[in-house]
Amino acid sequence: MTLDTVKRAQDTPEERQPYAELGMKTDEYERVREILGRRPTSSELAIYSVMWSEHCSYKSSKVHLRQFGTKAPASEALLVGMGENAGVVDVGDGWAATFKIESHNHPSYVEPHQGAATGVGGIVRDIMSMGARPIAVMDALRFGAADAHDTRRVLPGVVEGISHYGNCLGLPNIGGEVVFDPCYIGNPLVNALCVGLLRKDQIKLATAPGPGNKVVLFGALTGPDGIGGASVLASATFEDESQAKRPSVQVGDPFMEKLLIECCLELYQADVVVGIQDLGAAGVSCATTELAAKGTGGMDVRLDLVPLRDPSLRPEEILMSESQERMMAVVTPDDIDAFMAICARWDIPATVIGEVTDGGRLVMTWHGETIVDIPPGTAADEGPVYERPFHEPAGQAALNADGPSRLPRPEDLRATLLRLLGSPNLASKEWVTSQYDRYVRGNTVLAQPADAGVLRISEVMPGAEETTRGIALSTDGNGRYARLDPYAGAQLALAEAYRNVAVTGATPLAVTNCLNFGSPEDPEVMWQFAEATRGLADACKALGVPVTGGNVSFYNQTGSTAIHPTPVVGVLGVIDDVAKRVRSGFTAPDQKVLLLGETEEEFGGSEWAHVAHGHLGGLPPKADLEAERALALVLTEAASRGLLTGSHDLSDGGLAIALAESVIAQGVGATVTLPEDDAFVSLFSESSSRALVTVAPESFEAIAELCAANEVPCQCIGRTGGEALVVENVLEIPVAELRETHTATLPAIFG
Amino acid sequence: MSAARVGVVIFPGTLDDQDAARAVRHAGGEAVPLWHADPDLKGVDAVFLPGGFSYGDYLRCGAISRFAPLMEELIPAARAGLPVLGTCNGFQILCEAHLLPGALMRNAGLHYICRDQGIRVESTATPWTSDFTEGQEIVLPIKHGEGRYVADQETLSAIEANGQVVFRYVGGNPNGSLNDIAGIRNEAGNIVGLMPHPEHAVEDLTGAPSTDGRGFFTSVLKKLVNL
Numbered sequence: 001m002t003l004d005t006v007k008r009a010q011d012t013p014e015e016r017q018p019y020a021e022l023g024m025k026t027d028e029y030e031r032v033r034e035i036l037g038r039r040p041t042s043s044e045l046a047i048y049s050v051m052w053s054e055h056c057s058y059k060s061s062k063v064h065l066r067q068f069g070t071k072a073p074a075s076e077a078l079l080v081g082m083g084e085n086a087g088v089v090d091v092g093d094g095w096a097a098t099f100k101i102e103s104h105n106h107p108s109y110v111e112p113h114q115g116a117a118t119g120v121g122g123i124v125r126d127i128m129s130m131g132a133r134p135i136a137v138m139d140a141l142r143f144g145a146a147d148a149h150d151t152r153r154v155l156p157g158v159v160e161g162i163s164h165y166g167n168c169l170g171l172p173n174i175g176g177e178v179v180f181d182p183c184y185i186g187n188p189l190v191n192a193l194c195v196g197l198l199r200k201d202q203i204k205l206a207t208a209p210g211p212g213n214k215v216v217l218f219g220a221l222t223g224p225d226g227i228g229g230a231s232v233l234a235s236a237t238f239e240d241e242s243q244a245k246r247p248s249v250q251v252g253d254p255f256m257e258k259l260l261i262e263c264c265l266e267l268y269q270a271d272v273v274v275g276i277q278d279l280g281a282a283g284v285s286c287a288t289t290e291l292a293a294k295g296t297g298g299m300d301v302r303l304d305l306v307p308l309r310d311p312s313l314r315p316e317e318i319l320m321s322e323s324q325e326r327m328m329a330v331v332t333p334d335d336i337d338a339f340m341a342i343c344a345r346w347d348i349p350a351t352v353i354g355e356v357t358d359g360g361r362l363v364m365t366w367h368g369e370t371i372v373d374i375p376p377g378t379a380a381d382e383g384p385v386y387e388r389p390f391h392e393p394a395g396q397a398a399l400n401a402d403g404p405s406r407l408p409r410p411e412d413l414r415a416t417l418l419r420l421l422g423s424p425n426l427a428s429k430e431w432v433t434s435q436y437d438r439y440v441r442g443n444t445v446l447a448q449p450a451d452a453g454v455l456r457i458s459e460v461m462p463g464a465e466e467t468t469r470g471i472a473l474s475t476d477g478n479g480r481y482a483r484l485d486p487y488a489g490a491q492l493a494l495a496e497a498y499r500n501v502a503v504t505g506a507t508p509l510a511v512t513n514c515l516n517f518g519s520p521e522d523p524e525v526m527w528q529f530a531e532a533t534r535g536l537a538d539a540c541k542a543l544g545v546p547v548t549g550g551n552v553s554f555y556n557q558t559g560s561t562a563i564h565p566t567p568v569v570g571v572l573g574v575i576d577d578v579a580k581r582v583r584s585g586f587t588a589p590d591q592k593v594l595l596l597g598e599t600e601e602e603f604g605g606s607e608w609a610h611v612a613h614g615h616l617g618g619l620p621p622k623a624d625l626e627a628e629r630a631l632a633l634v635l636t637e638a639a640s641r642g643l644l645t646g647s648h649d650l651s652d653g654g655l656a657i658a659l660a661e662s663v664i665a666q667g668v669g670a671t672v673t674l675p676e677d678d679a680f681v682s683l684f685s686e687s688s689s690r691a692l693v694t695v696a697p698e699s700f701e702a703i704a705e706l707c708a709a710n711e712v713p714c715q716c717i718g719r720t721g722g723e724a725l726v727v728e729n730v731l732e733i734p735v736a737e738l739r740e741t742h743t744a745t746l747p748a749i750f751g
Numbered sequence: 752m753s754a755a756r757v758g759v760v761i762f763p764g765t766l767d768d769q770d771a772a773r774a775v776r777h778a779g780g781e782a783v784p785l786w787h788a789d790p791d792l793k794g795v796d797a798v799f800l801p802g803g804f805s806y807g808d809y810l811r812c813g814a815i816s817r818f819a820p821l822m823e824e825l826i827p828a829a830r831a832g833l834p835v836l837g838t839c840n841g842f843q844i845l846c847e848a849h850l851l852p853g854a855l856m857r858n859a860g861l862h863y864i865c866r867d868q869g870i871r872v873e874s875t876a877t878p879w880t881s882d883f884t885e886g887q888e889i890v891l892p893i894k895h896g897e898g899r900y901v902a903d904q905e906t907l908s909a910i911e912a913n914g915q916v917v918f919r920y921v922g923g924n925p926n927g928s929l930n931d932i933a934g935i936r937n938e939a940g941n942i943v944g945l946m947p948h949p950e951h952a953v954e955d956l957t958g959a960p961s962t963d964g965r966g967f968f969t970s971v972l973k974k975l976v977n978l
Contacts, residue, residue: 579956
């Protein structure tokens with residue numbers, strides 16, 4: 001096979017190149033020719049095709065994502081915003097937290113175990129590359145109907161992949177979501193979140209300054225993994241002709257990743273790293289162009305020095321390989337020996353493959369011949385930007401007009417509660433979460449099924465400053481709400497995650513998001529995307545929490561049928577004294593049960609409409625962000641004053657499910673009287689901005705005053721105690737029956 | 752008097768070392784990291800082999816770790832009476848090293864399980880369990896995919912007859928272990944291995960909803976002080 005050198009490219013300007021097969025449009029290819037003043041070599045074409053793919057360049061989403069910056073609320077906590085590997089937030093006492101959520105949807109459909117496993121691996125490396133120790137993971141998952149045949153293939157594989165990779169890494173899995181809906185049957189969603197901690201003054205960035213500094217590739221060897229995966233797998237649907245383009249999914253090695261974590265932390269501690277970048281989608285192409293573009297602008301790389309698992313790999317394949325567990329660092333010549341010694345201690349292969357230059361060009365050679373010579377910024381930052389056309393979907397008005405008011409309401413509310421509680425979306429997810437280690441590293445304060453995961457900060461790094469602080473994290477998203485109104489749906493996702501953080505007593509600080517949609521080439525999908533991003537940006541501004549980063553996943557569709565638009569939102573909060581965190585549900589008898597917030601008749605997109613009638617229509621609950629903010633203030637203030645003995649947010653399934661889950665949590669019953677005349681509305685409406693809390697009787701006045709001062713409606717609806725959930729004059733269900741109904745569903749389906 | 756020193760072994764892929772060290776410190780001891788590649792026990796008074804996936808567990812769990820340079824020092828010291836505790840992967844390593852009889856196989860349900868598990872203390876005649884009472888029921892987390900204890904009939908009869916079963920699962924056998932065995936000791940009693948994790952149950956704020964793991968560390972530290 002002829003080596004396509006720069007010289008050869010100059011000599012053979014008319015040679016036909018497979019840009020279309022690599023997912024490039026003709027005008028994009030022409031632009032590359034214009035930038036270079038000649039045709040690209042095949043290696044250069046590989047670089048531009050992956051870097052300009054939807055996955056890496058965000059070319060369809062960029063114009064909308066800008067709002068997260070332009071509308072960003074002022075935040076003193078934000079240390080690193082969007083555009084880096086992950087955002088970084090100040091959590092006090094010199095500590096910073098970095099967190100991000102990212103999708104691995106398409107690979108998880110093709111090969112559920114490895115797809116999900118490498119999704120975890122990828123996001124963990126993003127967190128490591130900020131200079132942090134990863135301290136926990138969580139996963140937001142969406143599958144087709146629970147009893148669908150293919151769900152029985154995909155779900156166990158995904159759970160096993162997350163379980164194996166995450167457990168083997170030694171990162172506690174502290175929360176997440178599992179949601180079933182027929183719309184995800186051909187496009188499951190696997191969104192993985194990782195959070196890390198670091199000292200505020202030790203943030204690392206993806207940059208390669210300083211001519212003469214060495215470029216080191218370290219970690220696993222490079223093999224033919226997921227070649228073309230970034231541009232092809234992540235950008236094409238699973239229909240017909242793309243079958244041929246479906247390459248193998250990457251395979252993960254969590255043991256190597258664990259060693260990489262410890263190795264990187266030692267490298268940071270020894271202060272021998274100038275810049276660092278993980279290798280994810282687009283592998284060496286992405287790492288070299290991005291590091292070079294953000295540094296002094298130039299880099300010389302000897303591609304033949306890349307250590308290979310398969311010696312027959314061609315330079316184009318090395319550039320596109322997505323082999324896992326690899327990192328690239330920039331190191332001064334003085335530190336290189338110390339760097340290599342630390343890698344050796346952890347048995348991590350490390351190789352100097354190049355050097356930073358001030359030439360403004362990324363130049364790569366293959367056994368002495370130049371095969372790449374490009375301005376790196378043109379690949380990394382100056383990709384195409386599309387203003388895709390969008391318009392409201394044809395059936396949207398009819399969908400919104402078909403509200404739930406026409407649905408017959410149940411007579412038997414006891415049976416309705418049990419039916420909802422045992423439905424796959426509301427049933428206990430223990431079958432899934434018991435396969436994840438939630439205890440490792442010993443800092444887990446709260447984990448699933450709590451509303452948010454809570455971690456102690458102290459003792460994360462031996463020798464670092466002690467602090468009483470903790471962090472809380474939650475992810476939420478409701479595709480049905482977003483289908484009915486993507487603007488409100490995205491706001492409701494944020495509101496719920498924000499509320500889940502606040503009910504533990506933590507103050508919400510910052511946001512990450514994973515935006516899962518169908519094809520951006522479909523103007524109706526693009527409308528959903530535009531509305532959702534606009535809604536989320538507006539809500540972040542209203543709640544005062546900036547977006548620090550995230551990820552967009554398009555093309556989640558089969559044929560012309562897209563998934564429900566599914567913005568998944570993660571919120572990180574901080575609690576000043578983690579010992580004051582509020583536990584989930586009813587934790588002791590003889591406590592007053594308070595309902596905070598306003599209940600209205602809101603059933604559009606509700607679990608009741610979904611489970612009882614298979615209905616989706618009307619409008620989702622109103623997203624009242626002022627009320628949400630006031631509620632969070634009450635919750636965090638009450639927690640810091642030690643007023644709350646338990647809490648739980650109200651969301652899917654309304655008050656009925658919140659009461660049932662609160663009873664199941666510790667096996668403490670309760671007797672309540674419904675505040676509204678209409679028991680059905682009281683129990684099952686999904687109005688936003690509401691929470692249940694319990695207080696000792698003597699604390700009631702203090703919390704009532706706090707609520708009044710913040711204009712948060714507060715009603716005492718009953719008292720904890722006993723062996724059953726009793727709703728006066730409506731229903732009575734023993735704790736054991738609630739628990740049995742809640743826990744039996746998933747084991748019955750998945751074994 | 753200086754605190755008793757408990758070595759915490761770190762193999763590549765060890766995960767619970769931080770928890771183990773913390774549990775030792777909370778009980779008043781000094782935790783001494785022992786690196787797999789250094790054949791040096793650093794004069795410790797006892798050794799804790801924590802859980803994890805040493806060497807990725809790509810071969811049989813613990814099968815590679817037993818050959819680590821540190822083990823060349825540890826194995827004879829343990830045979831000579833040094834108190835040694837292995838939890839989870841540490842238990843698997845002790846079995847692979849033939850310091851404890853039997854083996855640990857894939858869970859009967861084939862899934863990794865993380866849950867808070869009831870356990871009965873069957874023997875207090877070890878340096879790690881003397882602070883418990885015989886028959887005491889405690890709660891400790893388990894988190895493993897390969898914790899099904901098996902041994903041939905002869906071995907099983909022998910360890911039962913010798914009182915070498917130290918812990919049994921109660922309230923349901925999570926992994927299909929023979930005779931509900933959760934942990935065992937060697938004949939001399941100084942070496943104990945179990946699948947549950949006492950180091951995750953020593954604090955009110957974090958970890959499992961019990962502090963029953965404290966007894967392991969208070970037991971051994973008392974024993975070391977009284978030597």
